[in-house]
Amino acid sequence: MLFYEKYIDISQEVLKGFKENSPVIGIDSTILSNFSYPENLKRIYEIEDKIRSNGGVPGIMVILNGRLKVGVSKDELEILAKMEFLTVASKKDIPYLILKRESGVLSFDSALAVGILSGLKVFLTGYLTCDKNPIDINKYIYKDLCEYSFNNIAVISSGIRSEAEMNLIVKNFETNDVPIIGYQIENIPIYNSEKIAKVNYKIETPSEIVSFLTIKWELGITGGVIIFNEQFDEKLEKQEEWKIINLKNLTKNIKIATTIGSEIYRIK
Known part of the structure; x- marks a missing residue:
């Protein structure tokens, strides 16, 4: 067992x-x-x-x-x-x-x-989010980081929920050398914000993303990647609840997740 x-x-x-x-x-x-x-x-x-x-x-x-x-x-x-x-x-x-x-x-x-x-090896979500710091509710903590740092995984996301959370999440990714990939996009989508944060690498096709992961992991460079997919046009959804918008974006990511996933499990 x-x-x-x-x-x-x-x-x-x-x-x-x-x-x-x-x-x-x-x-x-x-x-x-x-x-x-x-x-x-x-x-x-x-x-x-x-x-x-x-x-x-x-x-x-x-x-x-x-x-x-x-x-x-x-x-x-x-x-x-x-x-x-x-x-x-x-x-x-x-x-x-x-x-x-x-x-x-x-x-x-x-x-x-x-x-x-x-x-x-492949995980699907809508927007990345943080948790409130129990000691200081005006600050955030990001709990997902250690899983990216030590495991060969790919996470497909639609962006980050807020500007404040973006500042913390991107800082953590950069500090721990987690590659930030944009699937056909140059900027990390941030819900309800005009602020711009750049991805590390804009990659145009799923096959190129798989090749990136293959090279990384075959070289023994351990660790996951975050792949941002373009979010829905939030301006069309202002009347909808956050949980609905987040779920729509998760659903939008299914196609790219399964396309990449069909090759990732073959990487040893």
Whole structure:
């Protein structure tokens, strides 16, 4: 038994995807807590279906009755979707939820950690965000960084939520030599802001991005990359809630994630 099997259940669909080098796409499960039942279930099914229609395998991650799940069945998703309260678990919460056999959804930082442990290399999100500093609520902390620094992963995002968060996130990426790639764009999209921050490299095609990753990882330059895709025109969406806009942008990133993912799992 591998050590993670004590705590993690990987679905047969995900295991089959690994075996066939299919693009298994890691996703956090906060959609379940951001929307009420049955809308949350409908929206997560739509994302899974779109990943599959693009040739990918959805690797949604949750914790159910103290078991981490990578790839979740419809019955399991429905159980979670109907819960009145769901803990949004960051990395520090996971051991406690396992200990107490509780259930919850995984935030993006904990989904990265669990996904990496399970063999995932490609992760999908909308906008990158920070958490409020519990000591000083006027400041942010960025929890995802260590996963990028020490693991060969690719994260596809639509940008950064705010100017203040951008300042911290970009500073952390630059300090830790995490490449910032723009897929056909020169600037990092920042929601509801005119401020401009440049990507490190504008790359025009998915195949070039895969080649970049292949060179990096075959040279033994360990660490992940962040790939920014163009966001939706936010001016057309001013009346919509943030969670809707963020979800639309996540969905927009599925095509590029599965295209890149179809090759990334072949890189040794």
